[in-house]
Amino acid sequence: MPAAPVIAAVGCTKIASEHRDCNARDLLADALLDLLADAGMDGLDAVEHGLASYESDHFNMQMTLGAILHDTIGMTPKPGLRIEGGGATGALALRTAWAHIQSGLCDSILVYGVEKNGRGVSSRTANQLFALSADVDWETAIGGTYTGFYAAMMRAHMAQYGTREEHFAHVAARNRGNAAFNPIAQKPMDISIEDVLRSRPVAEPYKLLDCSLLSDGAACILLASEAWAREHVPAFEARPPIFFTGTGCGTDTMRLGDRYPHITNFRAKQQAAQAAYAMADIGDPLREIDVAELYDSYSGVEIQAVEDLGWVARGNGGAAVADGAFDLDGALPVNTSGGLLGRGAPVGATGILQAMEVAQQLWGLADQRRQVAGAKRGLTDTHAGIASISVVNIFERHD
Amino acid sequence: MSDKVSNLIDITERESAADDIWTDFRPIERITLELAQRYHYSLGKQSRFFIELQNRRFFATACGSCGRVCAPPRPLCPACLQPTNWRELTGEGRLETWSTLHFSPGTNADVAALQTPYVLAYVLLDGADTLFPHVLRAEGESLRRGMRVRVAYNEGPVSHPIHLMVFVLA
Ligand SMILES: [Zn+2]
Numbered sequence: 001m002p003a004a005p006v007i008a009a010v011g012c013t014k015i016a017s018e019h020r021d022c023n024a025r026d027l028l029a030d031a032l033l034d035l036l037a038d039a040g041m042d043g044l045d046a047v048e049h050g051l052a053s054y055e056s057d058h059f060n061m062q063m064t065l066g067a068i069l070h071d072t073i074g075m076t077p078k079p080g081l082r083i084e085g086g087g088a089t090g091a092l093a094l095r096t097a098w099a100h101i102q103s104g105l106c107d108s109i110l111v112y113g114v115e116k117n118g119r120g121v122s123s124r125t126a127n128q129l130f131a132l133s134a135d136v137d138w139e140t141a142i143g144g145t146y147t148g149f150y151a152a153m154m155r156a157h158m159a160q161y162g163t164r165e166e167h168f169a170h171v172a173a174r175n176r177g178n179a180a181f182n183p184i185a186q187k188p189m190d191i192s193i194e195d196v197l198r199s200r201p202v203a204e205p206y207k208l209l210d211c212s213l214l215s216d217g218a219a220c221i222l223l224a225s226e227a228w229a230r231e232h233v234p235a236f237e238a239r240p241p242i243f244f245t246g247t248g249c250g251t252d253t254m255r256l257g258d259r260y261p262h263i264t265n266f267r268a269k270q271q272a273a274q275a276a277y278a279m280a281d282i283g284d285p286l287r288e289i290d291v292a293e294l295y296d297s298y299s300g301v302e303i304q305a306v307e308d309l310g311w312v313a314r315g316n317g318g319a320a321v322a323d324g325a326f327d328l329d330g331a332l333p334v335n336t337s338g339g340l341l342g343r344g345a346p347v348g349a350t351g352i353l354q355a356m357e358v359a360q361q362l363w364g365l366a367d368q369r370r371q372v373a374g375a376k377r378g379l380t381d382t383h384a385g386i387a388s389i390s391v392v393n394i395f396e397r398h399d
Numbered sequence: 400m401s402d403k404v405s406n407l408i409d410i411t412e413r414e415s416a417a418d419d420i421w422t423d424f425r426p427i428e429r430i431t432l433e434l435a436q437r438y439h440y441s442l443g444k445q446s447r448f449f450i451e452l453q454n455r456r457f458f459a460t461a462c463g464s465c466g467r468v469c470a471p472p473r474p475l476c477p478a479c480l481q482p483t484n485w486r487e488l489t490g491e492g493r494l495e496t497w498s499t500l501h502f503s504p505g506t507n508a509d510v511a512a513l514q515t516p517y518v519l520a521y522v523l524l525d526g527a528d529t530l531f532p533h534v535l536r537a538e539g540e541s542l543r544r545g546m547r548v549r550v551a552y553n554e555g556p557v558s559h560p561i562h563l564m565v566f567v568l569a
Pocket of ligand 1: 466
């Protein structure tokens with residue numbers, strides 16, 4: 001297999017509950033200009049391929065938005081495509097871009113993710129639209145919601161392993177605290193575990209502060225062969241190269257009930273992680289990974305993730321999290337960006353933002369209050385639905 | 400679809416930073432668009448499940464090859480890739496997990512009519528190998544894993560036939 005692609009440059013907008021002065025194409029324009037500044041490039045002439053990453057046609061009231069985005073940033077007539085995989089969209093887009101370069105189809109590909117989920121529709125309409133991403137015949141029709149599916153999983157985890165509300169409240173408080181050190185974050189908060197526990201119930205055992213946000217935002221990453229990046233990206237030489245060394249994907253049944261008796265954890269994530277570790281030659285992930293962005297759509301999901309990624313034994317995630325193992329000063333800091341809970345979650349851009357945070361960490365360019373000293377290898381964990389699709393990507397700095 | 404201008408959004412409160420490159424593109428206008436659709440939606444080969452609810456009978460599917468019993472039904476066994484057979488269950492089972500929902504997504508008229516909070520329950524029906532999700536009419540605080548529950552039927556009218564049933568404590 002050819003050498004792994006590199007992250008040549010990154011860019012994004014601030015993540016917000018609403019960018020009232022931007023539609024999806026405006027958000028992309030701002031993220032792209034940020035990327036060009038990061039790259040030290042004055043245009044995209046040399047870039048060979050585009051890849052659009054967005055989840056919802058409904059929220060934009062626009063199908064084929066991928067073609068519009070490609071057009072907006074002057075990528076025509078170069079090849080382009082759109083990737084959609086629910087919450088995993090951005091990570092799946094990067095994985096697809098990885099394959100484009102590894103296959104030799106191109107040496108450079110711009111992955112651009114955008115979502116306008118903020119306030120374009122009422123919260124009632126937003127709930128209805130998101131409910132359409134569950135199984136419409138059996139889950140949406142009964143009044144099920146993703147918050148409810150996740151909550152039922154967490155209740156099973158609590159019953160099976162003794163995981164407590166305080167454990168996942170730790171995640172909710174810590175990630176929002178980390179967001180205070182990230183200038184693009186949507187919702188930094190200085191809150192205590194008690195504050196989380198006292199917030200109003202949404203879908204028990206999850207409370208308001210256990211839930212992530214609806215967001216507007218865009219992010220892009222220029223992925224390239226190392227030789228292409230050296231030739232075309234002026235900023236590339238100034239930073240240690242970051243290689244995209246591993247990618248894994250797993251899937252599971254759409255409905256939680258069809259996974260019985262495996263309803264406490266994410267099998268798709270276990271499979272994605274094992275595939276990514278094998279590709280990146282990682283034998284002991286807890287020791288060999290220095291920083292990670294985990295998919296904290298709900299606070300407890302981070303607890304399930306540290307188990308499914310093989311970092312702690314099944315059932316020990318809650319105690320390990322509450323112990324601070326994954327805090328900024330812990331053994332393996334996670335969600336240094338603030339995660340979905342604190343930085344925000346513009347769906348099609350989320351997986352790209354996660355990789356961008358890992359890149360900033362590996363370059364050593366994160367705000368010093370959240371910078372993980374000497375980070376050499378990072379991981380992103382992103383999934384769709386209740387992990388009907390799961391993607392784990394791994395990035396390494398080579399000095 | 401209609402598209403009419405309904406409001407102008409004043410963004411003057413958005414301070415223009417010194418490095419704002421978009422000052423020539425103010426103000427911003429926001430309009431209201433509406434999009435409503437009606438679907439003549441086929442329930443496909445799952446249909447008998449819904450039809451039998453009107454007869455107060457609960458059906459799953461069973462695979463003749465691997466024996467797996469699925470509720471909700473699966474016309475095609477995903478393990479064996481062959482058509483399954485309908486199998487009637489008693490409609491009784493045990494509560495495996497649940498969440499008490501404090502907001503309703505209002506996805507159809509039946510859901511919109513649910514009083515919040517309501518319980519989203521996953522039930523292992525006797526004779527089934529999968530959990531069936533539905534509303535359990537009970538107080539969330541009273542619930543324990545393993546409790547016996549059963550299907551209760553109603554005559555409707557309903558907007559979606561899945562609401563011809565609900566779970567209740569047995
Ligand atoms: Zn079978």
